[in-house]
Structures are given as C-alpha cells and as structure tokens.
Amino acid sequence: MKKTKISSRLLEVPASPIRKLVPFATEAKKKGVKVYHLNIGDPDIKTPGVMVNVLKNWSTNPIAYGQSQGQPKFLESLAWYYNKIGYSFVKTNNIQVTTGGSEAISMALFSVCAPGEEVIAFEPYYANYNSYAAINGVKVVPVLTKGETGFHLPERSKIEKKIGKKTKAILICNPSNPTGTVYTKEEMEMLVLICVKNNLFLISDEVYREFVYDGKKYFSILNYMKKYPDKMVLLDSLSKRYSLCGARLGMIVSLNRDLMDGVLRIAQGRLSSGFVDQAMAEKLTEVKDSYFSAVHKEYQARRDVLYNGLKSIPGVFLEKPEGAFYTIVKLPVKNSEDFCQWLLEKYNYKNETVMVAPAAGFYGTRGMGKNEVRIAYVLNIHDLEKAIEILRHALVEYNRK
Amino acid sequence: MKKTKISSRLLEVPASPIRKLVPFATEAKKKGVKVYHLNIGDPDIKTPGVMVNVLKNWSTNPIAYGQSQGQPKFLESLAWYYNKIGYSFVKTNNIQVTTGGSEAISMALFSVCAPGEEVIAFEPYYANYNSYAAINGVKVVPVLTKGETGFHLPERSKIEKKIGKKTKAILICNPSNPTGTVYTKEEMEMLVLICVKNNLFLISDEVYREFVYDGKKYFSILNYMKKYPDKMVLLDSLSKRYSLCGARLGMIVSLNRDLMDGVLRIAQGRLSSGFVDQAMAEKLTEVKDSYFSAVHKEYQARRDVLYNGLKSIPGVFLEKPEGAFYTIVKLPVKNSEDFCQWLLEKYNYKNETVMVAPAAGFYGTRGMGKNEVRIAYVLNIHDLEKAIEILRHALVEYNRK
Numbered sequence: 001m002k003k004t005k006i007s008s009r010l011l012e013v014p015a016s017p018i019r020k021l022v023p024f025a026t027e028a029k030k031k032g033v034k035v036y037h038l039n040i041g042d043p044d045i046k047t048p049g050v051m052v053n054v055l056k057n058w059s060t061n062p063i064a065y066g067q068s069q070g071q072p073k074f075l076e077s078l079a080w081y082y083n084k085i086g087y088s089f090v091k092t093n094n095i096q097v098t099t100g101g102s103e104a105i106s107m108a109l110f111s112v113c114a115p116g117e118e119v120i121a122f123e124p125y126y127a128n129y130n131s132y133a134a135i136n137g138v139k140v141v142p143v144l145t146k147g148e149t150g151f152h153l154p155e156r157s158k159i160e161k162k163i164g165k166k167t168k169a170i171l172i173c174n175p176s177n178p179t180g181t182v183y184t185k186e187e188m189e190m191l192v193l194i195c196v197k198n199n200l201f202l203i204s205d206e207v208y209r210e211f212v213y214d215g216k217k218y219f220s221i222l223n224y225m226k227k228y229p230d231k232m233v234l235l236d237s238l239s240k241r242y243s244l245c246g247a248r249l250g251m252i253v254s255l256n257r258d259l260m261d262g263v264l265r266i267a268q269g270r271l272s273s274g275f276v277d278q279a280m281a282e283k284l285t286e287v288k289d290s291y292f293s294a295v296h297k298e299y300q301a302r303r304d305v306l307y308n309g310l311k312s313i314p315g316v317f318l319e320k321p322e323g324a325f326y327t328i329v330k331l332p333v334k335n336s337e338d339f340c341q342w343l344l345e346k347y348n349y350k351n352e353t354v355m356v357a358p359a360a361g362f363y364g365t366r367g368m369g370k371n372e373v374r375i376a377y378v379l380n381i382h383d384l385e386k387a388i389e390i391l392r393h394a395l396v397e398y399n400r401k
Numbered sequence: 402m403k404k405t406k407i408s409s410r411l412l413e414v415p416a417s418p419i420r421k422l423v424p425f426a427t428e429a430k431k432k433g434v435k436v437y438h439l440n441i442g443d444p445d446i447k448t449p450g451v452m453v454n455v456l457k458n459w460s461t462n463p464i465a466y467g468q469s470q471g472q473p474k475f476l477e478s479l480a481w482y483y484n485k486i487g488y489s490f491v492k493t494n495n496i497q498v499t500t501g502g503s504e505a506i507s508m509a510l511f512s513v514c515a516p517g518e519e520v521i522a523f524e525p526y527y528a529n530y531n532s533y534a535a536i537n538g539v540k541v542v543p544v545l546t547k548g549e550t551g552f553h554l555p556e557r558s559k560i561e562k563k564i565g566k567k568t569k570a571i572l573i574c575n576p577s578n579p580t581g582t583v584y585t586k587e588e589m590e591m592l593v594l595i596c597v598k599n600n601l602f603l604i605s606d607e608v609y610r611e612f613v614y615d616g617k618k619y620f621s622i623l624n625y626m627k628k629y630p631d632k633m634v635l636l637d638s639l640s641k642r643y644s645l646c647g648a649r650l651g652m653i654v655s656l657n658r659d660l661m662d663g664v665l666r667i668a669q670g671r672l673s674s675g676f677v678d679q680a681m682a683e684k685l686t687e688v689k690d691s692y693f694s695a696v697h698k699e700y701q702a703r704r705d706v707l708y709n710g711l712k713s714i715p716g717v718f719l720e721k722p723e724g725a726f727y728t729i730v731k732l733p734v735k736n737s738e739d740f741c742q743w744l745l746e747k748y749n750y751k752n753e754t755v756m757v758a759p760a761a762g763f764y765g766t767r768g769m770g771k772n773e774v775r776i777a778y779v780l781n782i783h784d785l786e787k788a789i790e791i792l793r794h795a796l797v798e799y800n801r802k
Contacts, residue, residue: 003631004632004657009515010511010664010666013666013667016469016669018669042465047463052459055677056458058457062646065646113408135670137538196402244464247677262411268419269503269532270507270532274648274675277678
C-alpha cells in the first residue's frame, strides 16, 4: 500500500531555533544537570498579583467562549493602555485581540501578502517570522544588519534596493528581539518614508516597548498611525510587559478598516482567545507604575551584568543592547548549533550547564549567524553570573576538543 | 497618496455564520430584549468543579510559556483518556495539543494539502472548515447530504466521483456539527476503504464523541489508526466534553510521524497553548463518570424537547438528530439569513427573541441551505421551550409581512 504523504509546505516550516534543542535539555535534566535557560524569553519576573488574584477569586462557570474580537472589558483595558502611553486615538474597534503575539504576526502576514509576495525584514530578526512566513506562503526578504553597528539600519538605498513588485510590507521588531536594538527617530522616519513612497505596509512588532535602557528614546509606529492610517500595523503582546507569556494574549492595532474587518473574520474562524487569560489581563489597568519601574531597573541591571560578563570572555563579541532582553553574541566557535547542543549533551560545569539559541535560525540568508547565538537575559543576576561563568569555561573546553 | 491594499485572500475569508449576526444581538440586548442563543455551541453545562478548583487554588507565578507540544502532565492525561475509551496504543508522542479544536483543523489542512489542493467534506459541514480552507489555500469539495436521509452519506460512487488528482483527504465531523448525524460502522468503513484505495488522508473531527443518543453506536477513526497509521488523523477538543469552550484546548492525534513532526514545528512557531488552561484541563483524569452520564441525559432530553417542539411548527422540517447538540432545520422562509437578522433586529415576543445561525455558511455549494438554519440545543429545557415558542410565533409574523 502506498504511504500517504504530507504536503511539501509542511516540510518547509522550520524548527524553532529557540526550542528545537529542548529534548537535549530534558535529557540533561534527567541526568541531574541543572540547565540555565537563556534560550527563551520566558521571564522569571512575577506576573502582577492583581492579575493572578483573578484566578484565586474565580467564580465564573462554565468557562465559555468569548467574543472573537476580544472580551469587551479586556478591549477597554487595552484602549486605556494606549491612551495612557499617549495615543488616545486608539479605540476598541482599532484593536483585535490575538492568541499571543504569535497569532498577530500570522494574521498580519496573511493579510498583507498574497502567496508568494514579500515582506522585508532586517536580519537577524525574530525566528518565528520565518515560521509564519512559511505557514502563510510569504517570502521574507532579509536586509542585513551588523553587530558592529549595534544592528541599526543600513542606509536607505540598501533597503530600497530590495523592494520589488512583490514587496508588500516592511516588518520590524522595535525594541528588537533578537538584537536588543532600539531604532532612532531618524530610522523610524526613514522606514515610514520608504513605505509611503513605495506604497507598503509598515508592520511593527513592539512587544518590548517598555524595555528601553539608559534613558534612550523609543519611537512607536503609533506616532505615524493617524497620518498614514492605511499603512501602519502594530503588533503587540502582553507576554513580556506583564510577565504573562503563558496567557497567550497579543493584539493587532490598526486604523486600516479593511484589514481589521478581515482580521476579525479570521478571528471568528478560531472563535475566541482564552477566557480565563483575558479575565486576568483586563486587570492591567490596576497594575501600578512601580511594577514597571522595578522590572525596568532589574532588566537594565541584568543587561549590564550580561554585557560586562560576556565582554570579558576572550573571543566573544557583542555591542551593548539598548532594549528588549536579548542580544546576539558572536562566539569563538565555527558552528554555534553544534556548540549549543554540546553544552546540553556533553558538557557540565559543577553539574550545571546553559541553554542558548543558535542564531542561524534568526537569519533569512542561509549561512549567516553560524558563529552567533541569541541570549535572553531573563534570569536573576545571581543565576546570570553563574551562566556566564559556565559559558566562559565551556568555550575553553569546547575549543580544546 | 495611494491607499495600501490588503491581500485579496483576506477578502476570501468568510465571516462566520455563527457569529456574524452578533452585532444585531448586542443591539437587541441594549434595547432590553432577552436573546436566547441557539446560534453557537457554547453549552450552559458547568465545567467540572475539579477543573475550576485549579484556578481557585492557583499558586504558580509567573504565568510562563509551556512546552510547544503541550504540557507533559496534560499530555499524560490525554493519553490516559484515549486509553480509557479503548485505544491504549495512543501515547503522548502521538498527541499534539492545539489552541482549541480550531487550531487542530488549521494545522491538519495545512499539513495534508499544498495550496490549491482539495479536501472532500460532506455538506452541510462545520462552517469554520470554510474559514480554515481559505486561510490555508485549500479547496473544500462538497459532497451533498440531505435532511431527508438524516444527512447520512450518499453511495460510494457519488463520493468517488469527486476525487481527482488534487484530492488529498476526506474530512468528516462525527458525531456531526452541524447535522447531529452519527455515522454507522458501514459508513466509516466505506470512507476508510475509499481513502485506502485513493491514497487519501481521513481526517475525523470527533469533538462530540461523548454525545451520542438513543444507545446508538459510534465508530471512531481510532479503530482504524493502527491498521492505517499514515492515513488517519484525529481532530479533537475538550471544549464540549468538559464544557470548557473558553479554555481553547484541542488536539491532533496521529501515528503519521512526518505529520506529527511537522505539526510540532508549526506549534513551536506559536510557542505554546495556554498555561492556565492546560493546568485546569489536566484534571480530566479526576472527572467522575457521573458527570458525563448526567450531561448525556440532559442533552438527550433537550434533543427530544427541541425535536418534538420544532416538528410541531407548521412548515418546519428536521430529522431526529442522533448525536452532538446541533441540528439543521428547514424553515418555511426563503432567506434564512434575512429571517435570522430580522429575529434580532425587528422582532421580539414578550420582549424576548432567539438567535440561530443561517445555514448557507455551512455549505460549500453556493445557493444551498438558504431556507435552513443551524440550531444548537445548548440551553436548559425551560429556556429551550421558550425559544421554540418564540420561533413558532416569529415564523407566523415573519411570513405575514
């Protein structure tokens, strides 16, 4: 009997560089080795108590479907948030609640591109853009940015050179996962001008909006939304802002009515996002400013520990990350994927090891990022210092092989 | 300045027939009219206390990402469940947890079809198959089933006539949403034979497995999975079984390793399903059998009330539904969408009205189902009786216009 075959497009969906080594981490743990997880942006910061208390005081039963656009109270909380950060023009009907920022990425790519059409992104970029491009039949056209210039944008002509008939959008992550780059006002205005001139969407993933260090200024796409209502698409998420990764809540914000109507039809197909999660998240209006200032201070301190620690390891190169809680680091290795797997499979230092993400999966160009890893500084300073020491020792041992 | 345009494929995603009239229901409620919701399968049955208690006793913080395949304990609970219902060959590595049965449908269609390829489904079928077909660039090829034969399958040749070079799968829902049909053993074996002969996947959505009435027998695709491991794909969900619609948890079960590996890669792109939801759901092992017997008894009683009530309305036609909690009903109207909207927008009986779903969206063939609606019997008997009386009076008034 002939074997029934899966579609070839399923084979094209890449494994996540952040998660594909998880089985090796699981094996290490089974052997009693402690693994410091710097591979994934899953913060150890507490979810605000006012949100977790929603669970403790739960009385609603049954746990029923919600509205496809998002629960009305949660939508109001989100509009309140955008108003608070200075964008009072954002109303509930400009917001679509998504099941994680992930769904927002997928819906946006589907909405702006026909199959085979293109989106420009600055590599290294968030690895899952590749997953969603594959799922939606979209081609990501990479424009290279470099560690030496802090992964800031290249000159305008280098970007415009990549724009062709099939280009429909520029996709950015600002502050950037995986580079930690925060785009300047000039960079943002350049991108807006390019999009206006070439009739493109500008899709901005601003999940790390609150994570900008050293008093740097951050420029949201929201500043341009009223002027270019058809072109600007904001992707957002509560995962990092409120340490709520497991709640799977994100949003698309846009004034483009055709896009929002279409996105709602997609949302109707999947019925609704989590009922309990939204009930928790609607309490964001009650999270005190002191929560964010403490979190911000903690991450800036972690960033400093990580940057200084890694800089002191021979052969390691990185620029100081400006925002988010990631950095792309050059290591003195030829094949970082092999090194990352070796860390989990073969190495331990005093019965401990580190998991980091090989950077190749964050590039669109094959062969790039082979000597780089992405590090998420989502552990407390004590653990972070230990993880850096393990990396220091591991690199010596690995290169002695 | 030129307006930047959304993709044409976004325009092709249909609005949900179950949800698109929601704004009219909202307006009716604002005017103080009570709306009985028979449009959506969102049961009023309580979620098992053992699950809701997980919320009340919550102590984990932060609410972090889970595993992409599903949380290990939840996967074990699911394997326990399949073992309990007689399929001990289902192990955790044959299960992918999905964010609702919806995601399971989407992943399955993506996985078996290249863009433009085809899946055969028996119309009327679950409306969101059309949504996910549009999203995944898959064509649903409908094979008509009729109310007069309880929506049971036509003869084999009528099905095989629709199989062409592009056909990759047959997709069924058993027990069926929206028809309430439970396929016989003979029907299931015919489908399996067709799939084997034509090298197709058989994708079976068995979300309503526990909802089969009058002592009828139900034949799961799981009975054929060991014999045809590459061809059988089960779609499942906890939403209806545990009245947990808002928890957004479903699964794909298959022994096709290529398919499961690919589906896991898709899952990695969206990181994980809800952490809190899975913590609740893993308690399914502690739900007593008495919960299901009470629920089953309640639904069978509702089915009887609905069937007898609707049968007694002049001009209304339906066969007795055998399972699930839906039925497709012929009404003495020309345009059921107009009637459904009129019920919400213009009609009330003693300040109450009914929301039902126009059936056209459950068909793949344009023009079909225009005088039909889908009714979900998810309200208690008292409310159901009231809703039927409202329909009876409404039909008289509507046809007098």
